[in-house]
Amino acid sequence: MNRVRITVVMMVAVAFALVAAPGAQTQGVADLRTQAETSKFTEYTTYVNMMKYLEDLQARSLEMRLGAYGETHSGRSLPYAIYSRPTVTQPWEAWALGKPVIVLAAGVHGGERTLRESVLILMRELADPKSEANRHLDDLVIIVVPQINPDGFSAEPNPTRGNLWGLDLNRDYMKLEQPEIQGYVQNILLKWQPYLFIDGHNGGSFPYNLNYQCGSHAAHDMRITQLCDKSIFPAIDKRLEAEQFRSWYYSGGNAEQWNVGGTEPRIGRNYGAFANAVGILFESPGGQPMETGVKAGILGYKAVVEWSRANRAALRETVDRARRETIALGEKPGDIVPIEVRYEAEDELVNYLIGEGQGENRKIVEVKGAKLMKKPVPVISRPRPYAYVLPREATEAVALLRRHGITVEQLTAASSLNIAAYTIAGVSYSQQYNHAAAATVQVGEVLNLTRNFSAGSYIVRTAQMQGRVAVHLLEPESTDSVIYWNRMDAWLPRPGARAAGPADDDAPPQAAAGGGRGGRGAGAAGAGRAGGAGAGRGGGQAATPPLVPIFKVMAPTPMPLRIVS
Numbered sequence: 001m002n003r004v005r006i007t008v009v010m011m012v013a014v015a016f017a018l019v020a021a022p023g024a025q026t027q028g029v030a031d032l033r034t035q036a037e038t039s040k041f042t043e044y045t046t047y048v049n050m051m052k053y054l055e056d057l058q059a060r061s062l063e064m065r066l067g068a069y070g071e072t073h074s075g076r077s078l079p080y081a082i083y084s085r086p087t088v089t090q091p092w093e094a095w096a097l098g099k100p101v102i103v104l105a106a107g108v109h110g111g112e113r114t115l116r117e118s119v120l121i122l123m124r125e126l127a128d129p130k131s132e133a134n135r136h137l138d139d140l141v142i143i144v145v146p147q148i149n150p151d152g153f154s155a156e157p158n159p160t161r162g163n164l165w166g167l168d169l170n171r172d173y174m175k176l177e178q179p180e181i182q183g184y185v186q187n188i189l190l191k192w193q194p195y196l197f198i199d200g201h202n203g204g205s206f207p208y209n210l211n212y213q214c215g216s217h218a219a220h221d222m223r224i225t226q227l228c229d230k231s232i233f234p235a236i237d238k239r240l241e242a243e244q245f246r247s248w249y250y251s252g253g254n255a256e257q258w259n260v261g262g263t264e265p266r267i268g269r270n271y272g273a274f275a276n277a278v279g280i281l282f283e284s285p286g287g288q289p290m291e292t293g294v295k296a297g298i299l300g301y302k303a304v305v306e307w308s309r310a311n312r313a314a315l316r317e318t319v320d321r322a323r324r325e326t327i328a329l330g331e332k333p334g335d336i337v338p339i340e341v342r343y344e345a346e347d348e349l350v351n352y353l354i355g356e357g358q359g360e361n362r363k364i365v366e367v368k369g370a371k372l373m374k375k376p377v378p379v380i381s382r383p384r385p386y387a388y389v390l391p392r393e394a395t396e397a398v399a400l401l402r403r404h405g406i407t408v409e410q411l412t413a414a415s416s417l418n419i420a421a422y423t424i425a426g427v428s429y430s431q432q433y434n435h436a437a438a439a440t441v442q443v444g445e446v447l448n449l450t451r452n453f454s455a456g457s458y459i460v461r462t463a464q465m466q467g468r469v470a471v472h473l474l475e476p477e478s479t480d481s482v483i484y485w486n487r488m489d490a491w492l493p494r495p496g497a498r499a500a501g502p503a504d505d506d507a508p509p510q511a512a513a514g515g516g517r518g519g520r521g522a523g524a525a526g527a528g529r530a531g532g533a534g535a536g537r538g539g540g541q542a543a544t545p546p547l548v549p550i551f552k553v554m555a556p557t558p559m560p561l562r563i564v565s
Contacts, residue, residue, distance in 0.1 A: 029129075036117045040291075063134070063137060068080070072150060073179060082141070083143075085137040091191055099139055101195060102197065103197035106147065106201075106282075109169070110149045110151065116146055117290075118298045119144060119146045119297075133305070136309050151180075174265050174473065175400075175480075185403075189275065195278060199269060199280065202284045207246060207355055207364045214227075215270050219338045227278060231307070235306070255367055259343075278315070278318075326465060327465065327467065337381060346371070350369075352367055354367055382477070386553050388459070388460045388550055389553060390458040391491065394458060398458055409564060410457065411456060412455060412561065414452060415457075423446075426441075441492070443476060445545070
């Protein structure tokens with residue numbers, strides 16, 4: 001009996017030692033393979049197989065934590081993984097380590113699948129304690145989001161660019177209407193405050209194996225874009241060239257100039273810069289074998305991770321400065337903010353490659369001394385205010401602001417404020433994504449007024465980390481504003497509505513020509529008196545021109561406020 005007991009005790013002790021010993025649970029990580037790898041890159045890894053792969057990785061790793069940041073319309077889980085040494089599960093734990101947080105993501109367009117496979121393979125290397133990639137955890141916290149749009153990826157009979165509702169998720173970063181992007185922005189980008197993130201797509205141009213671009217709007221801190229252009233992108237070029245791959249800017253060119261992607265804040269890489277982070281777009285050009293594209297993508301992601309580790313001081317300095325200065329700009333307002341931009345040629349000419357011909361006759365041509373059409377030049381600019389004022393009934397607009405982590409306050413007592421108010425010269429509507437009539441406001445005069453605002457009116461100060469995002473949501477001429485995305489339709493003028501005179505201050509939004517709430521607070525100062533050129537009631541008094549229902553307090557002004565919780 002004693003021998004039996006001793007044998008049992010020894011067996012239990014050995015089993016416990018195997019479980020508890022460092023590295024025991026990581027055995028076999030390097031042996032895992034994605035569906036793409038096992039098929040020799042003839043198949044993409046299905047969503048179901050991806051989830052199984054992620055669970056197997058996590059079960060064998062001591063330095064990977066697996067979670068979900070939301071669900072799709074169809075109920076698919078949106079996974080993310082945290083890689084760190086020592087392990088962390090919360091942002092403040094990562095910040096306490098003093099290591100930069102970076103995010104590697106892919107799959108926002110369902111049919112663009114190559115770089116998703118690159119990310120999945122890199123996840124295995126990050127989890128493997130014997131790999132070179134794993135050593136980066138000494139100095140970085142890495143969050144991986146392998147598939148933002150699994151519904152579009154899994155659509156039948158073929159993958160779709162958009163999500164289950166057919167909407168382009170890479171145009172939802174300012175609207176935050178779709179659960180995939182709302183969850184990603186709120187629970188990854190805003191919660192973890194990464195210094196850098198990569199967004200992997202399929203696109204770009206032959207003969208390159210990988211194309212890239214950073215933020216490209218003049219209203220964000222341009223030193224973020226310069227960091228990409230002068231330091232990060234050359235590091236990618238060098239890393240890929242060493243393995244006989246080519247990389248260059250997204251998206252394509254000809255013998256005269258190279259053109260890049262769009263300027264709208266609603267695009268992921270641009271939103272990243274507005275939120276004071278380095279947002280990098282990766283595109284895997286078509287026409288190359290799947291395996292080649294996947295390998296080039298792995299090298300691109302690795303190059304950025306390696307750069308981030310080697311240059312973490314420069315990365316933190318650039319981003320932290322942008323964050324500090326965003327707050328400082330709001331505390332001393334008055335600088336001019338570009339609201340709309342267009343591209344012009346960069347100051348220096350560039351050399352690049354293009355393809356000429358088709359099929360087997362296609363050849364690579366080197367273009368020298370051409371234009372790089374990437375410099376954002378302002379078309380519309382407005383002065384940055386100290387704060388914006390919104391009607392107390394503008395709850396839909398406020399809800400969108402708060403989704404972005406923007407601090408909103410309310411007046412606790414009626415207050416008289418000096419404001420700048422935009423007159424409305426015209427309103428037009430157009431189809432944009434799922435908005436049948438996105439509203440574009442043409443601004444007329446800018447009036448300096450003193451108005452009484454009632455308790456409950458909303459105040460949004462620009463001196464906050466998300467101040468750049470707040471400006472582009474609240475400037476009416478922005479094509480990503482709360483007005484453009486139909487959050488304030490009730491306050492806009494309607495054709496055929498009657499002119500509102502001074503006695504109509506308390507008219508409901510539907511009654512006033514300006515659509516304004518007309519209350520004696522923010523609504524009265526807004527489009528409530530919106531008669532245009534017509535006369536008001538009684539005596540033929542000229543009506544007040546319609547005003548944009550968002551007002552600007554230009555100078556720092558004490559106000560009785562309480563933060564909306």
